[in-house]
Amino acid sequence: MNDDGYWIIRILLQRGLALIYLMGFLAALYQFRPLCGDHGLEPARYFMRLVPFRDAPSIFHVLPGDRSYLIFSILGVFLSLLALCGITDAYGVFTSMLSWFLLWALYLSFVNIGQTFYAFGWESLLLEAGFLAVFLGPSGTEPGWQVIWLYRWLAFRVMFGAGMIKIRGDNCWRDLTCLDYHFETQPMPNPLSRLFHRLPPSVHKAGVLFNHLAELILPPFFFAPQPVAAAASTVSLLFLGSIIVSGNFAWLNWLTAVICLSPLDGTLIARFFSLTAPPMVPQAPLFTALTWGLFILVALRSAEPVLNLFSRSQIMNTSFDPFHLVNTYGAFGSITKERYEIVIEGTEEDAAGVDANWRAYEFKGKPGNPDRIPPVVAPYHLRLDWLMWFEAMPGQAGHSRWFVQLVIRLLEGDAATLRLLRENPFPERPPRYIRALYYRYRFGRKQWWDRELVGEYLVPVSLEHPVLKLVRERYRDGDR
Known part of the structure; x- marks a missing residue:
C-alpha cells in the first residue's frame, strides 16, 4: 500500500496525543484528590469497595489513597512531557510501546474510579486513541498503515456518530436553528461566545449546515484515496477549529482534531514544508504481528459501536468494555434553549x-x-x-x-x-x-x-x- 507519508502523520498523532495526555494528567494532579480523593466530594475508596477490579480495572485497587493519586498523576505528567518532546519514541520499539502503554494504563486507572467527575465521552476517546498509540511505533521504525487507518476509523466514528445523534435528536438540528441557542447555553462559554451568539440567524443556519457537512457527509471520505481523504480531513479540521474558538469544551475538539489528522497526506505536508523522512528500519516481525493483532481486535470489537451507530435508539459516549478500547461517541443530540x-x-x-x-x-x-x-x-x-x-x-x-x-x-x-x-x-x-x-x-x-x-x-x-x-x-x- 502506498506510504502516503505515514511517518509524518505518526509524528502529528504522537505529539498531539501527548499534549492531550498532559492536559489530562495535569487535571488529575490538581483536581483528582479534592474531587475523588480520600476526603473528596466522591471518594474513590468507597467506589472501589463496591466495584471489583474486573469491572473497573485500575492500579488504585492495589495502591489506593491520596499519596498514590499524587505520585501517579506526576508520573503521567512526566511521561506526557517525554512523549511531547519525542524522547519516548527515540529509543526503539520496546521503549516506545512501554511508554505509551503506561500512559494509557495510568489514565485508565484514574478514569475507571473517577465516577461522575470522569463520566465524559472524551475520557473514553483519549483512552481509545491512546491505546492505538502503543502500536504506532518509534521514529526509527517504518510506520504501519494498519494503525493509521484505525485512527481514520476512529475519526469516522467520532464525527459520524456526532452527526447521527444530532440529526436524530433535537428538531433544531433539522430546522437549522440550534446555533441560535448553542453559544449562549453551552457548558462553558469563552470570550468569543457572545460574538458568535450575536451573528445573524442566516449565519447560524449556515453554521448548522457546515456542521452537517463535517459530521455526516465528509467522514466516509476519510477512507478515500488521496487527495480526497486529505480534503475531507482539512474541512473537518476547519469545522473543529470553529468550535474550539467559540467555546471551552475541555480537550474534546482538540483531541478530535488530532485524530482527524490521520487522513491527511503526509507526503504533501512533507513536500510543502521541505521535510525529509528520517532513516527508518523495517518493522520487526513480532511488532508487525502485534499490529495485525490490534487490527483484528478493533475489527471484532467494532460490531457493537457500528450497530449502535445505525440504530434508531442510538446512545452516545458509551464504552462496551472496562478498558475503553472501542467505544461509541456523539455530542449535543439536544440543545438547551435557556x-x-x-x-x-x-x-x-x-x-x-x-x-x-x-x-x-x-x-x-x-x-x-x-x-x-x-x-x-x-x-x-x-x-x-x-x-x-x-x-x-x-x-x-x-x-x-x-x-x-x-x-x-x-x-x-x-x-x-x-x-x-x-x-x-x-x-x-x-x-x-x-x-x-x-x-x-x-x-x-x-x-x-x-x-x-x-x-x-x-x-x-x-x-x-x-x-x-x-x-x-x-x-x-x-x-x-
Whole structure:
C-alpha cells in the first residue's frame, strides 16, 4: 500500500496525543484528590469497595489513597512531557510501546474510579486513541498503515456518530436553528461566545449546515484515496477549529482534531514544508504481528459501536468494555434553549435571612459574576465547573451527592476544595450558612451577562442542619 507519508502523520498523532495526555494528567494532579480523593466530594475508596477490579480495572485497587493519586498523576505528567518532546519514541520499539502503554494504563486507572467527575465521552476517546498509540511505533521504525487507518476509523466514528445523534435528536438540528441557542447555553462559554451568539440567524443556519457537512457527509471520505481523504480531513479540521474558538469544551475538539489528522497526506505536508523522512528500519516481525493483532481486535470489537451507530435508539459516549478500547461517541443530540446557573453564597451572620450579608463563591470557568468575561480554559478541563452546568439543568431530581458534599466542604472551609474555586470570599473563617440561588442567564449588552432570579436551589443550611449532620457522620464512618 502506498506510504502516503505515514511517518509524518505518526509524528502529528504522537505529539498531539501527548499534549492531550498532559492536559489530562495535569487535571488529575490538581483536581483528582479534592474531587475523588480520600476526603473528596466522591471518594474513590468507597467506589472501589463496591466495584471489583474486573469491572473497573485500575492500579488504585492495589495502591489506593491520596499519596498514590499524587505520585501517579506526576508520573503521567512526566511521561506526557517525554512523549511531547519525542524522547519516548527515540529509543526503539520496546521503549516506545512501554511508554505509551503506561500512559494509557495510568489514565485508565484514574478514569475507571473517577465516577461522575470522569463520566465524559472524551475520557473514553483519549483512552481509545491512546491505546492505538502503543502500536504506532518509534521514529526509527517504518510506520504501519494498519494503525493509521484505525485512527481514520476512529475519526469516522467520532464525527459520524456526532452527526447521527444530532440529526436524530433535537428538531433544531433539522430546522437549522440550534446555533441560535448553542453559544449562549453551552457548558462553558469563552470570550468569543457572545460574538458568535450575536451573528445573524442566516449565519447560524449556515453554521448548522457546515456542521452537517463535517459530521455526516465528509467522514466516509476519510477512507478515500488521496487527495480526497486529505480534503475531507482539512474541512473537518476547519469545522473543529470553529468550535474550539467559540467555546471551552475541555480537550474534546482538540483531541478530535488530532485524530482527524490521520487522513491527511503526509507526503504533501512533507513536500510543502521541505521535510525529509528520517532513516527508518523495517518493522520487526513480532511488532508487525502485534499490529495485525490490534487490527483484528478493533475489527471484532467494532460490531457493537457500528450497530449502535445505525440504530434508531442510538446512545452516545458509551464504552462496551472496562478498558475503553472501542467505544461509541456523539455530542449535543439536544440543545438547551435557556441557560440556568447555580450561584452558591455564604454568610457569617447568625441569622440567614434575606437581609444578611451574602457573599458569592466564584468558580474558575463557569459564569457567576455578571460583569466577569468568561476565561479561556480549554484544552484544560475544569471538572467541577462542568458538573455545576449539569447540576443546573432544569428537571434535575434533587441535589447530587457530590453537590451536598461541596456545600459541607465550603461550610468546613476545606482548603483543598476551595482551591478548585477562583476565590474564597471567606478567607478568615468559613461561613456560618450556605445557600444556593437559581438564576436564568443571558448575554447582556452593558454587562457580560444579564441574569434573572428564578428561585432558591438550596435553602440556607449550616453544619447543624440534620441532613448535613447525617451525611457527615456517614462519611466519617465510611458508609455511603
